[in-house]
Amino acid sequence: MKKIRYAIIGCGEIAYWQAKGIARTENSVVTACMDVNKDYADKFGKANNCKIYNDVAGVCKDPEVDAVIVCLPHFLHKPVALECAKAGKHVVMEKPIATTLADADEIIKACKDAGVKLAVPYVNRYRPEVEKAKELIEKGLLGRIVYLHIQDMTLKPESYWTMGWDNVVTTDWRASKAKAGGGAMLMNCSHYIDFFYYMTGLKAERVSAEYDTYATKVEVEDLMTILIRFKGGATGVVQSSSMLPGRFENVHRIAGTEGQIMLTNPLKVFVTKERDGLKANEWNTVPFDNPDDPASYLRKKFFELFSDAVQNNKPVPISGEEARVALEVVLKGYEAADKRQVVAL
Numbered sequence: 001m002k003k004i005r006y007a008i009i010g011c012g013e014i015a016y017w018q019a020k021g022i023a024r025t026e027n028s029v030v031t032a033c034m035d036v037n038k039d040y041a042d043k044f045g046k047a048n049n050c051k052i053y054n055d056v057a058g059v060c061k062d063p064e065v066d067a068v069i070v071c072l073p074h075f076l077h078k079p080v081a082l083e084c085a086k087a088g089k090h091v092v093m094e095k096p097i098a099t100t101l102a103d104a105d106e107i108i109k110a111c112k113d114a115g116v117k118l119a120v121p122y123v124n125r126y127r128p129e130v131e132k133a134k135e136l137i138e139k140g141l142l143g144r145i146v147y148l149h150i151q152d153m154t155l156k157p158e159s160y161w162t163m164g165w166d167n168v169v170t171t172d173w174r175a176s177k178a179k180a181g182g183g184a185m186l187m188n189c190s191h192y193i194d195f196f197y198y199m200t201g202l203k204a205e206r207v208s209a210e211y212d213t214y215a216t217k218v219e220v221e222d223l224m225t226i227l228i229r230f231k232g233g234a235t236g237v238v239q240s241s242s243m244l245p246g247r248f249e250n251v252h253r254i255a256g257t258e259g260q261i262m263l264t265n266p267l268k269v270f271v272t273k274e275r276d277g278l279k280a281n282e283w284n285t286v287p288f289d290n291p292d293d294p295a296s297y298l299r300k301k302f303f304e305l306f307s308d309a310v311q312n313n314k315p316v317p318i319s320g321e322e323a324r325v326a327l328e329v330v331l332k333g334y335e336a337a338d339k340r341q342v343v344a345l
């Protein structure tokens with residue numbers, strides 16, 4: 001079957017990782033790239049042997065492009081998604097889908113109206129520890145889930161704010177509230193909120209939160225905590241930071257009435273009843289396969305599924321509606337902290 005041909009829009013840090021993932025698939029290929037910065041587009045185009053554009057209109061007119069991957073600063077997600085959807089291109093939208101729920105809804109609607117597929121590569125869902133924990137949870141090993149603990153407390157270097165982690169391009173949007181929409185919680189921790197939703201299916205009912213910018217010369221938060229009450233009664237705490245000196249030993253946990261899982265490598269699992277080879281009332285270790293080059297493995301998996309969905313008209317992996325779940329938790333968290341109130345979702 002014909003490979004799905006992708007144009008990558010925005011040739012910065014994540015674009016290179018997406019291309020690496022796509023290169024590992026059998027059913028997908030990067031056929032074009034686009035960046036307003038000519039040098040960045042040229043560099044990426046040469047490295048990936050693809051057509052080079054400097055405007056979205058050029059990509060939209062290209063009949064050899066089936067789908068676009070929007071790898072742009074967050075404030076540009078909506079206008080570019082709408083333009084591409086209108087041109088009949090399927091849309092892979094980097095996370096977060098948008099910076100407001102209204103914009104997310106507009107993107108979802110525009111793709112539906114245009115009859116194109118939309119997905120958001122929250123690829124951490126495919127981490128082997130997440131898949132393994134999901135499997136154990138679905139077997140009912142934990143009983144009724146009562147508590148989620150999501151921790152992403154890191155320390156970002158000063159250079160991150162203009163050059164990301166990989167120093168591939170220089171941009172100014174990460175530090176700007178208007179352009180990024182938020183800091184560590186939106187930018188990074190939304191990945192973890194997403195995969196906890198994927199593992200448990202739990203949706204938040206109300207949130208309270210606190211956030212601030214303590215040690216970084218940026219407009220967005222560098223530390224935030226959200227307290228969540230989920231539908232059905234479970235509670236959760238989400239902690240996120242980009243400024244913690246010495247970092248943190250982050251451990252994500254899920255606890256139920258009959259057990260607990262720590263998302264470590266290998267997994268640590270405690271159960272109150274002996275089951276599936278796990279001993280009761282002690283911590284068990286549960287190994288899982290570790291893929292080569294995890295960052296490109298996760299993206300390979302996503303693009304294999306997305307291209308298959310386009311080729312065979314199947315449901316996409318991680319739809320716009322699913323990606324909206326994590327966005328809503330984060331944005332309502334900002335609202336709760338700003339208003340000093342508990343906010344319903």
Ligand SMILES: NC(=O)c1ccc[n+]([C@@H]2O[C@H](COP(=O)([O-])OP(=O)(O)OC[C@H]3O[C@@H](n4cnc5c(N)ncnc54)[C@H](O)[C@@H]3O)[C@@H](O)[C@H]2O)c1
Binds near residue numbers: 035036074096
């Ligand atoms: N999935 C992940 O793990 C992951 C990791 C990093 C970033 N991201 C996401 O990817 C997106 C891009 O992040 P990044 O780190 O690659 O950013 P970046 O700053 O490294 O790159 C952004 C690129 O967009 C270009 N650009 C700016 N305005 C443009 C316009 N109007 N038209 C076309 N190109 C334009 C810039 O020149 C730059 O090359 C964001 O949504 C970010 O949150 C995801």
